[in-house]
Amino acid sequence: MTNCSTKEVDTLTKTLDLIIYIPVLVFGLALNIAALVVFCRLLRKWTESSIYMTNLALMDLLLLLQLPFKMHAAHHEWAEDKKMLCSFLESLYFVAMYGSIYTIVCIAIDRYIAINHPFRAKQMRSKKNALIVCISIWVFVMAATSPIYTFREWKRTGNNFQCFHGFSKKGWSTAIIVCLEVFGFLLPAAVLVVCSIQSVRTLKASNNADHKGQAGVRIIYSSLAAFLVPFTPCHVAILLQYLVRNEIILDCNQQKNIALFIQVSINIANVTCCLDALCYYFIAKEVRSTKETLRLSISRARTTSSSDV
Template identity: 30%
Template sequence: MSKLNHLEEEDKRDRGDRANAAERKLSMERKPVSLPPSVSISEMEPNGNFSNHNSSRNCTIETFKREFYPTVYLIIFIWGALGNGFSIYVFLQPYKKSTSVNVFMLNLAISDLLFTTTLPFRVDYYLRGSNWIFGDLTCRIMSFSLYVNMYSSIYFLTVLSVVRFLATVHPFRLLHATSVKNAWILCGVVWIFIMASSTVLLKTGSELKGNVTLCLELNPNKVIKLKTMNHIALVVGFLLPFCTLSICYLLIIRALLKAEVPETGLRLSHRKALTTIIIALIIFLLCFLPYHILRTLHLVEWNVDRCKESLHKAVAITLALAAANSCFNPLLYYFAGENFKDRLKSALRKCHSQQTKCSFPVCVCVWLQKETRV
């Protein structure tokens, strides 16, 4: 009898052990698998891309950037290189009279052309899925060139509008201040100020992570520094020039309304000044204003535990618009440049006399020649 009881107890222990083993196996199967955190990278300034590591949900816009940036940057590169390259060619044509307006426009075109030369590197970076292959120094130059171009464009457009306004309202009193020599000095001051202010961007280079090399990316720990830099750039780099441009617009409108029957020369001067300021305002409102608003909003709203994918995409789109200012500036040269159309006709006659020898494709010369006849 005791032997039978002993066998029953062993049988119960075996059944208990099997039940415990089955329970442990089931609990292991139910245990959640730890997934690597998803990466959300959005174009943030004033120091390149901003990297947000968020493990709560998939917040990446890498696919969007791979599809969006290469196409847009290629369009900006082609149009910007042709438009600004040909504009520089026209500005450098020998002409009987040189003006301070053309000096500012020439420097603006040079800034745009230098920036467009960096766009193929950005296209390659995003086509490779955010993998940089051009070295650390080239990576540092990318963000530096973008912001030097953006803020030098803002300041050149503002100075150009102010000079146009002053030359219209006080044409003789400020004749010395708007001389060609002083224009070159002022351009040098703008270049030095913008480049010196942007040197902080050269401190951030490429970073090796796994089997890829990242560029234009920032550490989330630098968000406080980013916010400070953004506030300075917002006030000094955008709001101050934008307010100055708006005041010039209002004052030139006032001057036009006060002039009851202006002389032909005065009317032409007013019209050129008004055209310059209107085109500059359009570029500000289309290219620079949306980006600065969304960049600031993104930095204020940023939180490591929250994902706002739509805002990330909006910032990326407005950054592309800011880069596209180099495509719109040639319109300013054509419609508001001093003697630009005459210089253009002279360049086209020279191009035509050389038959097929031209700095740009013959089709561009022929098309421009037809346009100037209208």
């Protein structure tokens, strides 16, 4: 990599981190803890949707708990004996981010099955299956992020280092970035878009579309935007930083702009912890609407079958 100083960007992002992270941490913790209290203590009956939303709240809380360490690491160097703690925190940060992505996708798939395949939904959707899917997400993202422990590059001053900074060139290898972009974003985004579009089409075609169906359509579009708007810039920035670290982009001004872009986009991605919490109420409302649509779909299907006979 060429000698291009990004100290100005680092100084700017330290201020930006404080401006964004503190409100996100305060409101995100309050909203997600409140959501967990509602899901775990106040709801009279667990459903597939409440299990997925509880898992999403846990993922968001895990990500939020990393923010104080990130803010501290941005302004202070850590002692050498904190290396393993640093790698552990970095790993958990990515576990939370990509765990949230996959949980959101699973919510969309569950919704798609309920709306578009009402007969199969009774067989495929269950609290046990939802719990198995959530556990599988945790196992998958923890296994997928484990290589983080092996490609750290410690920026040192004496015996100290700066955490959450300085992945080695191994961490920016083509194989790592391709897997991250494809399996961490492109594939989940494609599944989410397809499921959302199909669900919207069914809701618009249903007799319920004049009232609650229209509300469901708006909620689906809002959920889709809440996923694509924060996570798309983040993964575009990762791709651009890959080009910088592999000396494909050599212009110093472009490198500084990319360094700023990746920090800003990551901050935006962290805001989803608050957006997810605000969406819980609307998702729960959509579930009730979906159940009515599901009953209507089954009733129409039975009527059609009877008339054919």
